[in-house]
Amino acid sequence: MNKTDEDNQIKQWLSPLTPQARHQSVQSNRVGGVGSWLLAKNEFRECQSKLFCSVTAIQVWGRRI
């Protein structure tokens, strides 16, 4: 068994989920600029620079129009 086959078997053993594929599909459906205000939010920026900031959780009021 070559290295790649074995790696794939190990990955399959760890998880069959493919979040990268989902990410690419969400990414391509994203409308440019929408939601970018979040990245500029203080709570969000501070959490990146602090040494300890265990979680930034966010609530989404999933509003469908």
Add this chain to the structure above:
Amino acid sequence: MSEKAPPINGVLLTAGNISSLVIDNFPKQVRDRNIAVAGLYCDYLAQEQQSTTNMLGAILIQLFARDGIPETVQQAFHNGKMVLGGQAVRISELVKMLKTAIASRPGVFICIDALDECLPKNRLQLLESLQEIIRASPTTRVFLTGRPHVRDEILRYFPEAVMIPVTPTFGDIEIYLEMRLAQDPTPTEMNDELRAKIMWVIPRRISQM
């Protein structure tokens, strides 16, 4: 186009949109510091497949992207194979592997989207596992999205969690409408007046919802 506002079959600002935006924008700021980014999208249509072990495993795999699969993990896989019929990986094993993988990095960013869409039992196990991982590696950053009802669960495991309410801004709605108008299948029926009316009425109506 009729006088009545047309139905817009789209989702303006979903948890997925926010998470993918965050995943894509994090690396820019942290790339130099060699921080790994691992994302996971929960999906109520895939609840069966999204067991706690599969979710933790999916995060772990992403941490191997740079240096390959470490020997300890290869060994665990081979040990599991020795058991008749093969042995599935356990939560405790995955947590241990995640701690080791994270410890070899200057930092790890884990983004989990739509926590409300995974089964409550799995969600609690996932949060508990994350809590354990973060206690061992406090530089780990976690970004979670979910509907309001998972808020208390998150706070139970992460009392210091920062909560950011997310709702489309006026600007978000305008960007979205412009995109939809540009894709209008019947552009001949569109005129400046109607366009202006749509851009005026819809954002205001949504804001009142």
